[in-house]
Amino acid sequence: MHVKVYLAGPEVFLPNAVEIQREKAALARAAGFTPLVPGDLEIPPAATKHERGLAIYAVDEGMMMACDMIIANLTPFRGISADVGTVFELGFMCGRGKHAYAYTNTSRSYYERILNDHYMGEAALRADGRMAGPDGISIEDFDMADNLMLDGGVLRRDGTLVQREVPEAARLTDLEAFKECLAIAARQHLG
Amino acid sequence: MHVKVYLAGPEVFLPNAVEIQREKAALARAAGFTPLVPGDLEIPPAATKHERGLAIYAVDEGMMMACDMIIANLTPFRGISADVGTVFELGFMCGRGKHAYAYTNTSRSYYERILNDHYMGEAALRADGRMAGPDGISIEDFDMADNLMLDGGVLRRDGTLVQREVPEAARLTDLEAFKECLAIAARQHLG
Numbered sequence: 001m002h003v004k005v006y007l008a009g010p011e012v013f014l015p016n017a018v019e020i021q022r023e024k025a026a027l028a029r030a031a032g033f034t035p036l037v038p039g040d041l042e043i044p045p046a047a048t049k050h051e052r053g054l055a056i057y058a059v060d061e062g063m064m065m066a067c068d069m070i071i072a073n074l075t076p077f078r079g080i081s082a083d084v085g086t087v088f089e090l091g092f093m094c095g096r097g098k099h100a101y102a103y104t105n106t107s108r109s110y111y112e113r114i115l116n117d118h119y120m121g122e123a124a125l126r127a128d129g130r131m132a133g134p135d136g137i138s139i140e141d142f143d144m145a146d147n148l149m150l151d152g153g154v155l156r157r158d159g160t161l162v163q164r165e166v167p168e169a170a171r172l173t174d175l176e177a178f179k180e181c182l183a184i185a186a187r188q189h190l191g
Numbered sequence: 192m193h194v195k196v197y198l199a200g201p202e203v204f205l206p207n208a209v210e211i212q213r214e215k216a217a218l219a220r221a222a223g224f225t226p227l228v229p230g231d232l233e234i235p236p237a238a239t240k241h242e243r244g245l246a247i248y249a250v251d252e253g254m255m256m257a258c259d260m261i262i263a264n265l266t267p268f269r270g271i272s273a274d275v276g277t278v279f280e281l282g283f284m285c286g287r288g289k290h291a292y293a294y295t296n297t298s299r300s301y302y303e304r305i306l307n308d309h310y311m312g313e314a315a316l317r318a319d320g321r322m323a324g325p326d327g328i329s330i331e332d333f334d335m336a337d338n339l340m341l342d343g344g345v346l347r348r349d350g351t352l353v354q355r356e357v358p359e360a361a362r363l364t365d366l367e368a369f370k371e372c373l374a375i376a377a378r379q380h381l382g
Contacts, residue, residue: 152248
C-alpha cells in the first residue's frame with residue numbers, strides 16, 4: 001500500500017531548494033513513503049504575478065488532497081513562528097483528517113521566543129494575571145513549540161512533534177528531526 | 192437558516208480581548224450570522240500548562256467543526272505575517288471545504304513587508320532570477336497580502352480578502368475591514 005506524504009516547509013525559499021527537497025523526498029522514499037513536494041509539478045502559465053500565485057496554490061492544494069499524511073517543518077522562519085504557508089498546509093491537512101507530523105529545529109519554547117526574541121525580555125504580569133509585553137499583548141505560555149493550534153493540531157491526532165536543538169547556521173537545512181518524524185510515522189503507518 | 196461563522200484572529204491576546212471579541216460577535220449577529228469565538232466556552236481543568244493548551248485546542252477545533260464559515264483577521268502580528276494560530280484555523284476551515292473570508296489592516300503587500308520590514312530594503316537578484324535577502328532566502332512576489340497559501344486558500348473558494356490601510360496604533364483593533372467581510376459574506380450566503 002502506498003502512503004503518500006506531503007512534505008511541507010520553508011525549504012522552497014532556500015537557495016538550495018531543489019537539492020534539499022530532493023533529499024527530503026529520497027529520505028521519505030527510503031522510509032517506505034511516496035513523497036509529494038510543493039514545486040514538484042509544472043505550474044500552468046499565468047498572465048500576472050497574482051494569477052501565478054493562485055495557480056501555485058491550486059497545484060499545492062491538489063497535492064495535499066492526494067496525500068494521506070503531512071510532515072511539516074515548523075522551524076521558526078523570518079521571526080518567532082513557523083512559516084505561515086506551512087502552517088496553512090498543516091491546518092488544511094488536519095481539517096481533512098489526514099495524519100499529521102511536524103518537527104522544529106529549535107528546543108526553545110514559543111513562550112521563550114516571544115519573551116526573549118520579540119520583547120527582548122521586557123514583559124510583566126497584566127491585570128488579568130497573564131504575562132504580556134510592553135504593548136500589553138499577552139504571551140502564550142503552554143510549554144509548546146509554537147502557537148497552541150499548531151502543537152494541538154498535531155498532538156490531538158496520532159501525530160508527533162519532534163523538537164531538536166540545531167545551531168542557527170543549519171537550522172533551516174538540518175534533516176535529523178525530519179528523519180525522526182519519518183521513522184515514527186513509518187512505525188505507525190507502514191508495514 | 193443559521194449560518195455559523197468562526198471569528199478567528201489574534202484579538203484573543205489583546206488586553207481588551209473580551210470587549211473586542213464581544214464587539215465582533217455583536218457585529219456578526221447584526222449582519223445575520225451566528226458567531227462562534229475562541230474563548231467563548233469554558234475550558235475543562237488541566238493538570239499542566241501543556242494539557243491546558245491541548246484542551247483549548249480541542250474546544251477551538253470543536254467550534255470550527257460546528258461552523259459553516261470562517262472570517263480570519265490576517266493583520267500582521269508580531270512580525271511580517273499573520274498570527275500562525277489564525278492561519279492554522281484558516282487552513283483547517285479551507286481543508287473542510289467551509290466558506291472562507293479574511294481581512295488585513297494593511298494595504299502593503301507581503302513582498303513589501305519582507306523586503307522592507309524584514310530585510311530593511313537589502314535584497315538582490317539571485318542566480319535563479321528571484322529576489323532574495325542577504326541570507327539568500329527568496330522573497331515571495333505575487334502581489335498578495337501574505338504567503339500565497341493564505342490568499343490562495345481564500346480566493347480559490349468563493350471568498351474575499353479585504354485589505355485596508357489602518358494606522359499602526361489601531362491596526363489590531365480596527366473593525367472596518369471586518370465589517371466589509373461581513374457585508375460581502377452576508378450578500379453571498381444569507382437571505
